Amino acid sequence: MSTGRIVKVSGPLIVAEGMHEAKMFEVARVSEKHLIGEIIELHGSEAYIQVYEDTSGLGPGEIVESTGMSLSIELGPGLLQSIYDGIQRPLDVVYAKAGHYITRGINVPGLDHARRWEFTPKAGLKAGEPIGPGDLLGEIRETELIVHRVLVPPTVGGGTLVRAPERGAYAIEDTIAEIETPNGTAKVALMHRWPVRTPRPIVKKLVPQKPLVTGQRVIDALFPISQGGTACVPGPFGAGKTVIQHQLAKWSDAQIIVYIGCGERGNEMTDVLQEFPELTDPATGRPLMERTVLIANTSNMPVAAREASVYTGITIAEYFRDMGYDVAVMADSTSRWAEAMREMSGRLEEMPGEEGYPAYLPSRIAEFYERSGRAICLGSEGRTGTLSVIGAVSPPGGDLSDPVVQATLKVVKVFWSLEDQLAFERHFPAISWLTSYSLYHDALRDHFHAEVAEDWGRVRTETMELLQKEAELKELVRLVGVDALSPQDRVVLETTKMIREDFLHQSAFDAEDAYTRLDKQYRMLKAILDLHRRSIEAVGKRCPVRKLLELPVRERISRMRYIAEKDLAQFDTIAKDIEEQLAGCLKESRTGEE
């Protein structure tokens, strides 16, 4: 630890001299107000510090103290249902202390240190047993939905358990167990600290196996993401990035959600805050908030803390992954994070790369996404946990050649491309079916075939082929008009219209439509494709397209999104209708000819 004096202030960057023992990425307290900052460059005894709070009113001569610690957060029970700023200050506590505005120099711990938690030790755990990092000590029911598994933190080395944990109510700093390690006796509490920029250790990574089911038809059926996978949602403003992120946070089947609002709108975070406690988890009926941690560093909050917020979020996610949970991180938007890096880089007078972004932008982005994955966690149990990351990107003007988009696409496996033309037509989610992709089809094929339907892969391929064909036909129509198309091609256009309007289009605001289970998604697509196959046959037998458009079953198909999950038998009657009505159509046109 060392003490120095400010010599320069330039926006969120300050320079202090006399910092002889300072280390890179160490946290420093700046001025009498104790503003929080982090050392990001060292020149001799001069330390360059990015300050996480507003620096107006600071000047040369004021005191700077380094704390000897890198930027760390508190991990332990009490994380769930919290809303934090970028450096883990709980915003509700800040509100209680400081009122409506975030004033400077507020110092509040990330977790409630007074609250006592009911702790149940792992059965059969006795003193004298060997124990190591990641081993289970006991459990706390943190919320109705989530059991908090108390593990030996990775900061404690392996050794022998000398004091076994006992049942009881503990505050998070109370010692619950003691471990004899080669470096002395380590006390284990419910809480430990972890530096956010360091990934938490795992035993090894595994390839993804299961889909992260989101209930969003265009995603699950056409461009699925796996549990432990990575996805990126770029798009211009107004294309619906945030709504998609909200939908995934609400409906995806991850057990823990960490939602990072990085440099986004204040009201949007308020929306999440007010809505999540009212929404219930479809599986358990409990409020969704019980499985959620929110990080809100809105656009008007200090820019340096925005840079830290994505690391704070993913560290919390890793902590729950270590317990063996399926965790999903939504980061909205990573462009703001990149811009924060650019701003600091500019202040440091670094040589800029593309568009003024620092040259290390791609490596920082890659490092962040690589903290995702399905992994065997530390500990003798061999638990597996997954950590999925879904990052929104806000490229200027929706231009995908933006350096942040390009750097992200290099590392993520799923690309959901939002198109403003679709958004103008209020086709939501505005995910383009032509440019998006998912590289998880092969990894997930077995799961879909076993859990949903044998021919899931074929149905998907057929749908994609039709949509591709539609794009070609539309080019043609633009040149020669719709009348010049063959009847078969016109049937294709009618079918793809159904796919678009009755399947891909999904309302986030309708109670029944907002979430669709996989089996229903399959039945919906199957119905459309059945009708298509039969219609192609019919026009082959010279049934006029006009007749096919009048079939009453089309009306039923357009309403199938409202079929309740328990009434899936209705799809059988739709299938029956298709058979009967097409047979009728054929018969009629045959009679017509005679």
Added chain:
Amino acid sequence: MVTEYTTIREIAGPLVLLDRVDHATYEELVEVELAGGEQRRGKVLEVDHDRVLIQIFEGTRGVDIAKTSVRFLGRGLELAVSPDMLGRIFNGLGAPIDDGPRLIAEKKIDINGNPINPYARVYPKEFIQTGISAIDGLNTLVRGQKLPIFSAFGLPHSELAAQIARQATVLGAGESFAIVFAAMGITFEEANYFIRDFQETGAMERVVLFINLANDPTIERIATPRAALTAAEYLAFERGMHVLVIMTDMTNYCEALREVSVARKEIPGRRGYPGYLYTDLATIYERAGLLKGAKKGEVQQGSITQIPVLSMPDDDKTHPIPDLTGYITEGQIILDRSLNRSGVYPPIAVLPSLSRLKQKGIGACKTREDHADLSNQLFGAYARGVQAKELAVILGEAALSDSDKAFVAFADAFEARFIQQGQHEDRSIERTLEIGWELVALLPRSELKRIKDTYVEKYLPREGDV
């Protein structure tokens, strides 16, 4: 202790570099006295050891190295606030410039403000009726929202902003309201248009004006929206008023910011604008909304609704200014040149326009139960009509299918009857929805897929009704 320095070392653009300063702080306010005794104000942009970089709001013309002196005031730029501000005119830095009596300040507030804690906000969901169908029906404004108008040269954004200010009411509420108007770099005539409009409608006593005209100092503009929002925050959250803030033209503000950035030789982002433009704009736009009340579940009296106006250089929506604005604000109202050319007022391009807070501001008890479905249908049908029209341009009308023709007819009627209205026509939301229903009646019933059947039964005019 106030010390005067005459140690100016360099002057470049709006910036002054000072040497051998004992103690200066970041963002501190300074007073500059020119050789002739003229007083100017500036603020500290950077302190490096004993060197201080200062930005002079009124510009550096006439500032010399030898005789000009600089005093550090030990505080940031502040605005003196009081309820008597209503009806008064201030300059871009917040000093009164009308002939009114001296203002007795209730207190002084730093114009930079503090960020609102997202936890302390209340989600806006109270419908504001602007009386303009294209806004109320399709891109609904709610109290506490920030909804910019994206315009361009020669388009009637001033008329539209003035009409909104004139007509904006909340259904069934008779609370106290105020308008804060910030003019940045606009012409005398434009500013006068607003002032005259406020006077004619008798709204002037509820208005606070901050005026920085095109010929006023450029750098002063950087302070103007902040001064205006400080006044708005005071009126809204300390005096319990519902404040509508109109800021025009944000493009001039951004250009002033660029001027300073270039003079500082900063590494530019896109089109020469500084890399921190997003953050800077956010500290302005985010100063809007509603706050939690003292008791749980209560809303504090008062609100700030923002309508910034910006002109898109070259009508380009992807220019950094509209682009970054769109990423911060809760939607946008885009004006369209071709609609304007064909005589449609207000020329609102409804398809790319958007109100993000619409979903929770409309529906039963707020506007009407069928509002969401109907507006969805209108959007979908208009989009299809516009596409069909494009097709007709290439292939000729004859090549269109019957249903496409119906959509073309719909799109034309939609522009002529729904979007088009008078500058003083104040349509109720019921009337707006009624016109909407009359228009969808032009379409085949089977195309009304986005509206629930019950609403179609209840609201669709029967044949002969229209």
